[in-house]
Amino acid sequence: MSTVTELTRELVAIPSHDDETDAGDFIESWLRRETDAAITRDEVGNVIARRGSGEESLALVGHHDVVSPDDSQVEDGEYVVEERDGRLHGRGTADMKGAVAAAMCTFRDSEVPRTSKSRAQPDGADPTIELVFASFVGEEIGGEGARHAIDQGFAPDCAIVGEGSTGYSAAGVTDIAIAHKGRRASTITARGTAAHASEPEAGENAIYRAGEAVDTIRGMDGPSADVFGEDLEGSIVVTEIEGGSAWNVLPESCSVTVDERTVPGERAPLSRVENESTEWVVDQDLPPMACNDEAFAQRVLSAADGAQSGDPELVTKPHATDAGWLAEAGVTCVVCGPAEPGEAHTSEESVSLDVLDRCYDIYRGVASGGEN
Template sequence: MSDHTFSATARTPGIRDMLTRLIALPSISSATPSWDHSNEPVIRQLAEWLEPMGFVTEIMPVPGMPGKYNLIATLGSGPGGLVLSGHTDTVPFDDKRWQSDPFTLTERDDRWYGLGTCDMKGFFPLAIEAARSIVGQNLKQPLIILATADEESSMNGARALAEAGRPKARYAVIGEPTGLKPVRMHKGIMMERLIFEGQSGHSSDPSLGNNALEGMHEAMGELLALRAGWQAQYQNANFKVQVPTLNLGCIHGGDNPNRICARCELHFDLRPLPGMKMNELRQMILDRMQPLATSRGLKLSFEPLFDGVPPFETAADADLVKVCERLTGHTAEAVAFATEAPWLQQLGLETLVMGPGSIDQAHQPDEFLALSQLDPAVKILQGLIRHYCLK
């Protein structure tokens, strides 16, 4: 891999030095406060590298999330343009299961090891390297490098961008690890909480209480019936699991065998296919649960455990899909994991997911990026930049 620099980018290091620095900056996002970090050092480091190349950088605080920031770095101007997007955060880690320091870029077996190497700090140095090739040229349309916060925990960075209506461009590639194969669709993720509250009492006389656990038993039957209906109605052969899934994940209720259960809580996971709307699915569930709770005299609570990620799909004949298929030699496919693509799509961007590394290494001890992915990634990104920014 060539680490040449132009005079205009003398302050921007080569790929390995950039990734070494990014890996060394902890930026874990987690719902557990003791794990959660600010991503500001990563955002400011990226801006520091991009500004000497001529990018105009804008660091945007994520509303309501102190220490969390998005970065929009723009080279050139115009109504269209290409966004190369990545998230700056990583998941937590178990250092006892790592063979090397997660925050030190370590090379062995023709791989770079470190927390975030493939998911997905490694994408930024490759995108910056690809951008070097057009520094000083007259861009017809802008190139935007977008860096987001909290993808691994809340998706609030991408959500804040969608609410702000930024960035404005025409095409977006999210560099999640797909082995450099274009991905044009993924399922959504919903995690929901259902609670029934009744009345405790001595189990010897059912009339003394109102059993929330029995209500939940009936509710689970209704959920499984809904699942069967959705799976009969919706199928998509692009996915390995071709139907929407609903998993009854965990249940908590009651406190003793000889007491009537006063409260029961169920958590479940729902993975909708493209074309299924999350608000409609939640309403369908509520429409089944409310009459059940009323008939049993139970108090009902139903709410998301988090806001959820909508399903995503870009049409097979979209221009970006065709260009990425031509550049990679791979037909666009579907994946099981979720990304920030729905929010970029909400901004009106034709969106695709494609980046170096394998999702199999993401969220794993000894996460790595194979060196064999570096040159092909830069070439593909250079091809995208030339196509959408120079022509």
């Protein structure tokens, strides 16, 4: 029987930065071999499996695409996977094939006799759930797989998204993230009138107009939100500027890029920069996430507490994940996974083997109602 470590190693060895097909094939084949679940593979490559039935559904959610590997993580065209010092090293170990493997093993091994939420049941009722496994494509390029699945009706009641939540409250502790920031990327373009730099009064300097927009942005406060007593602070900052064509020509166009880290229910008032000569365009808007059911968050926290010697906490997370798309669609979400801050997308990416097993215990504890 596959262990979480063995399955993680096999998944990580499959390149999936340019094309997720082979990794999706592996996941689908494993699920068909190891379970009797109803399994679908949609047209974009998402793998979704379902077991059991009930009034409520609990999904274990991950993604099997990765960012491009560092040169040190590839040898003869193959991904390098190494185990040393109690950790598995390689592209995708932390983000997030380790969590996918833990979810796959949980999906195979769990009994599902109880509801995933703490709702009261009628006398004599037999509270059961539908257990769902989902591994999406395209998370690293804006959640394309999750968005497609949602558009096609993917709507579990609750979801545990296996992105990193380890090491937030204390080193080595796997916490439960009840909220995370989103990201809105914008371009502000100011238009002017070109003229020779020796006669600046003959034109309108687009850089100056863009500078006025920058000053407006500098005066804005980042948004903030409170989720079950945890503070989530957003930010807004100009990150790029481009304009001008020559040292002796007044620029007729100047663009600035704005990075805004959003929080649930709030956005910076960027429309203030717009006028007859300045345009604001949103290039990307990855939604933030906030759990909308404290009872579910506490249920997952209880499972996390029982799976480790440390004291897990409800925390917030700075990075956008597919949980944002799910929460926007009405799914009750938390984030719980083995990756630690600073591991994802690095040349030294790795994951703790002990924490992989811990996440399996957490997921199974929630899926089985605490009966591991």
